[in-house]
Amino acid sequence: MACCVTLVQLSISCEHLTDKDIGSKSDPLCVLLELMLGGLCSQLCRTECVRNCSSPEFSRTLIYDIDTRPVLPHFPQIVSSQTLTLPLMLKPGKPAGQGTITVSAQELKDSRIVTMEVEARNLDKKDLLGKSDPFLEFFHQRDGKWHLTYRSNVIKNNLNPTWECFSVPLLHFCGGDPSIPIQVHCSDYDSNGSHDLIGTFHTTLAQLQAVPAEFECIHPEKQKKKKSYKNSGIICVKTCRVETEYSFLDYVMGGCQINFTVGVDFSGSNGDPSSPDSLHYLSPMGVNEYLTALWSVGSVVQDYDSDKLFPAFGFGAQVPPDWQVSHEFALNFNPNNPYCAGIQGIVDAYRQALPQVHLYGPTNFAPIINHVTRFAAQAAQQRTASLRQYFVLLLLTDGAATDVEATREAVVQASKLPMSVIIVGVGGADFEAMEQLDADGPLRTRHGEAAARDIVQFVPYRRFQNAPREALAQTVLAEVPTQLVSYFRAQGWAPLKTPPFPGKGPVQVLQA
CATH class of the missing domain: 3.40.50.410 (von Willebrand factor, type A domain)
Known part of the structure; x- marks a missing residue:
């Protein structure tokens, strides 16, 4: 039975969404619905909500079983081209006015996941009346572009945070290749969506697995301007395991x-x-x-x-x-x-x-x-x-x-x-x-x-x-x-x- 199931991972991003909130941008999320018997819809999965953002890139992917469920609209186009951009609709045939959604599809042939625990110390202070509200974003390189693979939770008012343990499908995290370049951003969260970069570093999955692994968090502009600049903090990977994800x-x-x-x-x-x-x-x-x-x-x-x-x-x-x-x-x-x-x-x-x-x-x-x-x-x-x-x-x-x-x-x-x-x-x-x-x-x-x-x-x-x-x-x-x-x-x-x-x-x- 398990061999008859083909899982497809859908990565979602949007651009130029309509602002629905007064005085701020929208707080978008995407939901994958399945049309059932009788015309009712059932929610299969959803992305995270990205606050105050009109062009969000969602780190949480949507998993769809194409063997046990009907084929989604445009699904053949997505699979054949791997990436498809479409205009958003209020309902079939009625464009939303502006905004597009881009869906990328990848078959999950590998059931392994990457599980990590990450902490930091001595991060830069970014808030005038506090410390920083740091969060992490992981990107991997594909087709000459950086693609978001994971966004962590936000730790409020803390320069020495420990983020929640997280797991990401191996194919999504690094394409299944431990040598593919990975870029990590550490940023200070702002409720209006204008997050401040604390610093970045580059690595690979192979390097992340050499735990405990420590990386200097570097802010490019500060590095250029200050000769005495060392770093904006240290990111420490406490654990990084590649495990089989059972169904x-x-x-x-x-x-x-x-x-x-x-x-x-x-x-x-x-x-x-x-x-x-x-x-x-x-x-x-x-x-x-x-x-x-x-x-x-x-x-x-x-x-x-x-x-x-x-x-x-x-x-x-x-x-x-x-x-x-x-x-x-x-x-x-x-x-x-x-x-x-x-x-x-x-x-x-x-x-x-x-x-x-x-x-x-x-x-x-x-x-x-x-x-x-x-x-x-x-x-x-x-x-x-x-x-x-x-x-x-x-x-x-x-x-x-x-x-x-x-x-x-x-x-x-x-x-x-x-x-x-x-x-x-x-x-x-x-x-x-x-x-x-x-x-x-x-x-x-x-x-x-x-x-x-x-x-x-x-x-x-x-x-x-x-x-x-x-x-x-x-x-x-x-x-x-x-x-x-x-x-x-x-x-x-x-x-x-x-x-x-x-x-x-x-x-x-x-x-x-």
Whole structure:
């Protein structure tokens, strides 16, 4: 399967963009969208946002799989010419007035990446009322031109910064050739886009790998004017490794076990299940929005589970026999064995549970997230075992979480573990709070602790009511492969070479 996938890397730059902000330039970014069944669009990936810039060059590339997805418009032209410049359009046939986009394509035949940690000391002070806000840009030479390959984060008010560890595809970083010239710029960030150069140096990947490697940061104008000039600081490369970047398929085919858990919202805001206005009302065909969403997502996920046994829970209802409110009761009312046989088993358990519980509330997500987190934590501790496990929690709900702070805390803790959380919002409620869990910026607790990585994908079901079932599944599961790979890569875990013992997910791990 892996041999049938061809990945193409798209490098993007723009020129002469229209200024959309009052008193400043635009803050552009590019998004790669895929047109799905039913006419809906799904975001595949995006570049970084470049502040206050009308002619940006984006360092973050877009990766497109041309074997499993439709061919993009103009894609044959891009591939044949390698680089294509087109006028920007507000919509097909309507030019934006000014501005062009240039797309360069390169097939990713090499799966290796360059991972680096870089720091600096004694950088020049550039700000009148502070020090400097330094960031780095790496360029490699191709066709007689310098092409941006990576832009670091900005370190505020610091002359001795340590930048975040970063990884770049080897082909993008240096064309796969460790001897190709590389130019590095260190600059002082300005919010208006007029960044001040601190200094530059030239090197190669081979030289960067001779760690610890130190380079003098030279400002050309200062060097010309001052005879006593030495440098504008020292850039130190702490680590520089060339590693293999494994894919989702590499991990799955290498024996990674995906454990799928479902949580269904039974809070009173769903309405009386006997009323046609209720989101839990079963139509004459025996379906509702909850079941449609479950089938769409579960039918895809179940193919990655060896035994097709899935724990399923309900939350927000009064349950027999004592009618206490529970936020993690087994749909089959067997807490010692909450497994359902396949998606059909979950559907059957849901239909049997619906008339036996009293819809109540509140809508608390944290208990069931923490429930799965406990098992993900146990799996993470088995790093020396021949078992790799990843946990996907699907929450089906009609509204925002009542326990917002507790949910944020639960997600932040889960982000450190092999786990993803998918939330599908059914009905027409205001899901703004849920969309904040899936925001681009790092999620933080009220105490300021940031999530280790993005693990939440929120999708409102109403966007897919008139679309084929596959469209919902495609959007809901779009981020899981990347989230799985990011976790295992952060742990330094390569795919297993031999199949693992087929565990049965959270509850079996707990009993063992």
